[in-house]
Amino acid sequence: MSLILTFLGKGSINRTKIAIAAAKLLASQGKRVLLAGLAEPALPILLNQTLAPDPQEIAPNLEVVQFQASVLLERNWEEVKKLEAQYLRTPIFKEVYGQELVVLPGMDNALALNAIREYDATGKYDAIVYDGTGDASSLRMLGLPESLSWYVRRFRQLFANSDLGKGINESPLIQPLISSFFNVNWTADNFAQPTNQVNNFLDKGKAALADPKRIAAFLVSTPDPIDVASSRYLWGSAQQIGLTVGGAIIVSSETNVNLSEEFAPLKLSVVPDSPTGDWQPLIDALPNFVEQAVQAPKPIEIDIHNRQVRLFLPGFDKKQVKLTQYGPEVTVEAGDQRRNISLPPALSGKPVAGAKFQNNYLIISF
Amino acid sequence: MSLILTFLGKGSINRTKIAIAAAKLLASQGKRVLLAGLAEPALPILLNQTLAPDPQEIAPNLEVVQFQASVLLERNWEEVKKLEAQYLRTPIFKEVYGQELVVLPGMDNALALNAIREYDATGKYDAIVYDGTGDASSLRMLGLPESLSWYVRRFRQLFANSDLGKGINESPLIQPLISSFFNVNWTADNFAQPTNQVNNFLDKGKAALADPKRIAAFLVSTPDPIDVASSRYLWGSAQQIGLTVGGAIIVSSETNVNLSEEFAPLKLSVVPDSPTGDWQPLIDALPNFVEQAVQAPKPIEIDIHNRQVRLFLPGFDKKQVKLTQYGPEVTVEAGDQRRNISLPPALSGKPVAGAKFQNNYLIISF
Numbered sequence: 001m002s003l004i005l006t007f008l009g010k011g012s013i014n015r016t017k018i019a020i021a022a023a024k025l026l027a028s029q030g031k032r033v034l035l036a037g038l039a040e041p042a043l044p045i046l047l048n049q050t051l052a053p054d055p056q057e058i059a060p061n062l063e064v065v066q067f068q069a070s071v072l073l074e075r076n077w078e079e080v081k082k083l084e085a086q087y088l089r090t091p092i093f094k095e096v097y098g099q100e101l102v103v104l105p106g107m108d109n110a111l112a113l114n115a116i117r118e119y120d121a122t123g124k125y126d127a128i129v130y131d132g133t134g135d136a137s138s139l140r141m142l143g144l145p146e147s148l149s150w151y152v153r154r155f156r157q158l159f160a161n162s163d164l165g166k167g168i169n170e171s172p173l174i175q176p177l178i179s180s181f182f183n184v185n186w187t188a189d190n191f192a193q194p195t196n197q198v199n200n201f202l203d204k205g206k207a208a209l210a211d212p213k214r215i216a217a218f219l220v221s222t223p224d225p226i227d228v229a230s231s232r233y234l235w236g237s238a239q240q241i242g243l244t245v246g247g248a249i250i251v252s253s254e255t256n257v258n259l260s261e262e263f264a265p266l267k268l269s270v271v272p273d274s275p276t277g278d279w280q281p282l283i284d285a286l287p288n289f290v291e292q293a294v295q296a297p298k299p300i301e302i303d304i305h306n307r308q309v310r311l312f313l314p315g316f317d318k319k320q321v322k323l324t325q326y327g328p329e330v331t332v333e334a335g336d337q338r339r340n341i342s343l344p345p346a347l348s349g350k351p352v353a354g355a356k357f358q359n360n361y362l363i364i365s366f
Numbered sequence: 367m368s369l370i371l372t373f374l375g376k377g378s379i380n381r382t383k384i385a386i387a388a389a390k391l392l393a394s395q396g397k398r399v400l401l402a403g404l405a406e407p408a409l410p411i412l413l414n415q416t417l418a419p420d421p422q423e424i425a426p427n428l429e430v431v432q433f434q435a436s437v438l439l440e441r442n443w444e445e446v447k448k449l450e451a452q453y454l455r456t457p458i459f460k461e462v463y464g465q466e467l468v469v470l471p472g473m474d475n476a477l478a479l480n481a482i483r484e485y486d487a488t489g490k491y492d493a494i495v496y497d498g499t500g501d502a503s504s505l506r507m508l509g510l511p512e513s514l515s516w517y518v519r520r521f522r523q524l525f526a527n528s529d530l531g532k533g534i535n536e537s538p539l540i541q542p543l544i545s546s547f548f549n550v551n552w553t554a555d556n557f558a559q560p561t562n563q564v565n566n567f568l569d570k571g572k573a574a575l576a577d578p579k580r581i582a583a584f585l586v587s588t589p590d591p592i593d594v595a596s597s598r599y600l601w602g603s604a605q606q607i608g609l610t611v612g613g614a615i616i617v618s619s620e621t622n623v624n625l626s627e628e629f630a631p632l633k634l635s636v637v638p639d640s641p642t643g644d645w646q647p648l649i650d651a652l653p654n655f656v657e658q659a660v661q662a663p664k665p666i667e668i669d670i671h672n673r674q675v676r677l678f679l680p681g682f683d684k685k686q687v688k689l690t691q692y693g694p695e696v697t698v699e700a701g702d703q704r705r706n707i708s709l710p711p712a713l714s715g716k717p718v719a720g721a722k723f724q725n726n727y728l729i730i731s732f
Contacts, residue, residue, distance in 0.1 A: 010408070012376050013592055039702035040502065041595040042376070070704045090529040096520065097692035102513040102704050105506040106472015136406065137503055140471040147468040154462065163456040164547050181530050226379055226642075229407040276592075326463035336405035338436045338468050 001214065002034075002120045005289055006130040006138065007249075008234040009220035010227050014251045016042045018220050018271065019131035021282035022289065027061035031126035034119055038112075039068045043131060046276060055119075065119075072111040074098035087182055109141035117205070134220070136237060136336065142215070143241030143337075145205025150340045152199060154327065210300075212244035216293035219248040219266075223257055232262060233335060236315030239299040240337035246293030249286070267292055304346045307353075311362040318357045323364065325352060332362065367580065368400075368486045371655055372496040372504065373615075374600040375586035376593050380617045382408045384586050384637065385497035387648035388655065393427040397492035400485055404478075405434045409497060412642060421485075431485075438477040440464035453548055475507035483571070500586070502603060502702065508581070509607030509703075511571025516706045518565060520693065576666075578610040582659035585614040585632075589623055598628060599701060602681030605665040606703035612659030615652070633658055670712045673719075677728040684723045689730065691718060698728065 005022060007015045016037070023035040034055055037043035043066065044051045049058055051066035058064050077098035084093045112132065119128055132138040140147075159165040208214045217238055221231040231248065238245050248263040253273045260268060271285040297312040313321055313334050322333040329340040330352060343350075350366040357363075371388060373381045382403070389401040400421055403409035409432065410417045415424055417432035424430050443464035450459045478498065485494055498504040506513075525531040574580045583604055587597040597614065604611050614629040619639045626634060637651040663678040679687055679700050688699040695706040696718060709716075716732040723729075 010378050012378075013590075038502070041599050042592050045592050045595055068702050070699060070702055088530065092521075092524050092528045092530070095524055099690055100520075100693035100695070100697050100704075100706060102516050102706060103506060103702070104472065104513055104517070105475035105503070105510055106470065108503065108506065109471035133499070133501065133503065135499065136404070137471070137474065137499065140469060140474065144471055147470055150468055151470070154466075155458075158458050158461055162458045164454065164458070167547060181533060224379075226408050226411050229411055233407050324465055327466035329466070331466050333436060336434050336436055336469070338466075340466060340468060 001123075002125045003127045003213065003290060004116060004120065004130060004208070004215045005127060006132055006134070006142075006215075006217050007220045008134050008138065008217050008231065008238060008245070010135070010230045011220065011222060011251070012134060013042055013046075014222065014273075015134045015220045016046055016131050017274070017282060018218075018249055018251070018286075019129050020046055021271075021279055021286060023062060023064075023127075023129040024059070024279055025283045025286050026127045026129070026289075027059060028283070031061065032124065033062050034125045034128045035062065035064045035131065036112075036116065036119070036128060037064070037066050037131040038108075038133070039066055048277070063125075065115075067108075067112045067115055069103040069108045069111050070101075072115055073101050073103055073107060076111065076114065077101060089181055106140075109137060110144065113141050113144055113205075117201075120208075135234070139234070139237050139241050139243065139337070142209060142217075142243055145202040145209065146242060146339070146342075149199060149202040149206065150329075150342070152202070153342075154340075206242075209242050212246065212293040212296065212298075213290060216244050216246045216289060216296075218246050218287075218289065218292075219263070221248060221250055221259075223250060223252050223254075223259065228259060228262055232315035235263070235266075236313050237335045237337050239312050239314065240332070240334050240339050242299045242339075244293050244296055244299060246289060246296045247287050266296060300341075302344060302347070304344060307347060307350075307366045309341060309343070309347070309364045309366075311364075312360060313357075313362055314360045316360075321357055321362055323352070323355050323362065330364065334362075367489075368491045369493045369579065369656060370482060370486065370496060370574070370581045371493060372498055372500070372508075372581075372583050373586045374500050374504065374583050374597065374604060374611070376501070376596045377586065377588060377617070378500060379408055379412075380588065380639075381500045381586045382412055382497050383640070383642075383648065384584075384615055384617070384652075385495050386412055387637075387645055387652060389428060389430075389493075389495040390425070390645055391649045391652050392493045392495070392655075393425060394649070397427065398490065399428050400491045400494045401428065401430045401497065402478075402482065402485070402494060403430070403432050403497040404474075404499070405432055414643070429491075431481075433474075433478045433481055435469045435474045435477050436467075438481055439467050439469055439473060442477065442480065443467060455547055472506075475503060476510065479507050479510055479571075483567075486574075501600070505600070505603050505607050505609065505703070508575060508583075508609050511568040511575065512608060512705070512708075515565060515568040515572065516695075516708070518568070519708075520706075572608075575608050578612065578659040578662065578664075579656060582610050582612045582655060582662075584612050584653075584655065584658075585629070587614060587616055587625075589616060589618050589620075589625065594625060594628055598681035600681075601629070601632075602679050603701045603703050605678050605680065606698070606700050606705050608665045608705075610659050610662055610665060612655060612662045613653050632662060666707075668710060668713070670710060673713060673716075673732040675707060675709070675713070675730045675732075677730075678726060679723075679728055680726045682726075687723055687728055689718070689721050689728065696730065700728075 027033040053068045053071040055063040055065040084091045219231045221227045247267045269287045272281045274281045301310045316334045324331045354365040393399045419434045419437040421429040421431040450457045585597045587593045613633045635653045638647045640647045667676045682700045690697045720731040
C-alpha cells in the first residue's frame with residue numbers, strides 16, 4: 001500500500017515543481033516512488049526527460065509515468081470486452097478496437113484514478129506522487145468512489161423496488177428470454193454480483209481516502225491574494241469529498257510570508273521560487289508530508305456516542321454551507337460540491353435534530 | 367446565434383483577466399455579452415462582484431453568470447425525469463430529488479456545454495465569453511459533440527446488427543413484454559427516434575465548432591518557455607477536436623516579445639500585465655477576435671475533388687502523429703487526442719492511399 005500524495009492550487013507550473021521536489025525528497029529517504037503526471041509538456045520539460053505511458057526509472061528509487069487517457073482507455077477496453085463476454089452470449093464490443101476509442105469528458109479522471117489504484121495494488125511503490133490538474137476536476141476524481149457509490153446504492157434500491165426491476169425478477173417470460181441472450185440467469189442474486197464487485201472497489205477507494213496515511217493533499221499557493229483565495233476554496237472543497245489536506249506550501253522569493261491566519265490550523269511551509277533544475281532548495285523546504293497529514297483536521301468525524309457528525313469546512317462562510325434531507329440521506333452542500341453522508345447503522349435514517357456552523361465546523365446532531 | 371469565445375493556456379489568472387477584458391471590449395462595441403465562469407473565486411474577486419448561477423447585468427450590455435455544476439445538474443434532472451416519464455410506464459427517477467444528486471467527473475463539462483448551448487439558443491447574446499479551465503479538459507468539453515456522435519454511430523450500428531438488437535426487434539415475446547413496461551413500442555423506428563434527437567443536438571454542436579465565426583479559442587501565454595510549450599500543445603490539441611484557434615495573446619510587461627516563430631502563422635497580441643482593476647490597457651491591446659479567427663488555419667479541410675483530407679496539427683512533430691484505420695473510420699492520434707474522421711459519402715469507406723506530414727499539416731489521400 002502506497003502513500004498517495006497530490007497537490008492543489010491554481011499555479012500549475014509551481015504545483016508541478018513541488019510534485020517533482022516531493023518525489024525526489026521521498027526517494028532520497030529510501031522510499032520507492034512513482035511520480036505520475038498528465039499528458040502535457042510541463043513535467044517532461046522540468047525533468048528534462050521524455051516520458052512514456054509506462055513507468056521508467058529516472059533516478060534511484062524514482063520512476064515516472066505519464067498518464068495518457070487514450071492509451072489507458074485502450075488497455076481498459078480489453079477488460080471491458082472480457083466482462084461483456086462473461087455476460088453476453090454474442091458479444092457486441094468485441095468488434096470495436098481499443099485503438100479507435102475516443103476519450104469523453106470525465107474519462108481522463110476515471111482512467112487516471114484507476115491507474116493509480118492499479119499501481120498502488122502492485123505493491124511496487126511506497127509513495128505515488130500524482131501531479132494532476134490540481135483543481136476542482138482533481139477533486140471530482142478523488143471523490144469518485146464516494147459519489148459513485150451513492151449512485152449505486154440509491155438507484156439500485158429504486159430499481160429493485162420498481163415495476164421494471166420486479167418484472168425482471170418475477171415474470172415467467174423474462175427469464176427464458178434473458179438466458180437466450182445472456183450467459184447468466186438474471187435473478188436478483190446474479191444481478192447483485194457485478195454491483196457487489198463494483199461496491200467492493202468503491203469501498204476500498206473510500207477507505208483509502210479516509211486514511212491520511214494513505215491519501216493526502218497539500219495546497220500550493222503564492223502570496224497573491226487571488227491565489228490564496230483559490231487555494232482556500234480548494235481546501236474547503238477537498239474537505240467536502242473527504243480528502244485530508246495536510247498543509248499549505250507557499251512558493252515565494254520572500255521568506256517572511258504572513259498567511260498563517262488564512263490557512264490556520266494548517267502548517268505553512270515557505271518554499272523558494274527556485275530556477276528550473278535547482279531542486280535542492282525546494283526539497284529542503286518541504287514539510288514532512290505524512291506527519292502533517294496525520295495531524296491535520298479530519299474532513300469528517302462521526303461520534304456515535306454523542307449522536308453527532310462534525311464536518312470540517314474551512315474557506316466557506318455560514319451562508320455558503322447548506323444542509324438538506326430530500327432523499328434518504330443527509331446532504332451537505334458547500335462550494336460546488338454536494339455530499340450525501342453515508343451514516344453508520346446507529347445514526348442512519350434518524351432525523352436531524354439540529355445543526356450549527358462554527359469555527360469552520362458544521363456540526364449535525366441526530 | 368452568438369459568437370462563443372474561449373481562452374486556452376496554463377496561467378489561469380491571466381486567462382481570467384483576458385476573458386474579462388474581452389467581454390468588456392465586445393460590450394463596448396455594442397454587442398450583448400454574456401461572460402460565463404466557473405464556481406471558484408478568481409472571477410468574482412477580479413470583477414469585485416458576487417456572482418450567481420443566473421446571469422446578472424454588471425455593466426451596459428454585459429451580463430455575468432457563474433456555472434455551478436450542482437445547480438445545473440438539479441435543473442437538468444427535471445428534464446431527465448420528463449424524458450423518463452415519456453418512455454417508462456412506472457418511472458423510477460421521479461423518486462430521486464435533483465437536490466441530492468452528486469456531480470461525477472465529466473458532468474461539469476457536459477453541464478457547462480449544455481448551459482452555453484441554451485444561452486446561445488435564447489438569442490439574447492451576441493457573444494458568450496467562456497472562462498473555463500482552459501486546459502485539456504476544456505477541449506474534451508468542446509469536442510464532446512463530435513466524440514459522442516462517434517460513439518452513437520459506431521455502437522448503434524453494432525447493436526442493431528447484434529443478436530440482442532435483432533432479438534428485440536424480431537422476437538414475438540419481447541414486444542408485449544416491452545409494452546407492459548414502456549409507453550412505446552420498441553421497434554427499430556421508435557428506438558431510432560431518441561437517438562435521432564441526440565444526433566440532431568450533436569450535429570448542431572459539430573456545425574457550430576466547425577465555424578470560426580461561431581466558436582473560436584485564443585491562446586493565452588506568458589513568454590516563459592514552459593508556458594509557451596504548454597500553449598503550443600493546447601493549440602495542436604485544439605486542432606484535433608476541430609476548434610479554430612484564432613491567435614495568441616502574450617501577457618508580458620515587456621512589449622518586445624519575440625515568439626512569432628513559435629505561434630506562426632497565428633497573429634500575436636502582446637498585452638500588458640496590468641494590475642487588477644485596470645482594464646483599459648488590456649482591452650486596448652486585444653485583437654479583433656472574429657477577424658483573426660476567420661483568417662486562422664482551419665483545423666480540417668476536406669477536398670473531395672482531389673480526394674484529400676488536410677488536418678492542421680501545429681505543435682506536434684511527425685512522430686507524435688499517428689494515422690490508423692482499425693474501425694470503419696480513419697483515426698488520427700496526436701497528443702492525447704484521438705479523432706475519428708467522419709467523411710462525406712464521396713470519400714467514406716475508401717481505403718487510405720497515402721499520408722504525409724509536412725509544414726504542420728497531415729495530408730491524407732484517398
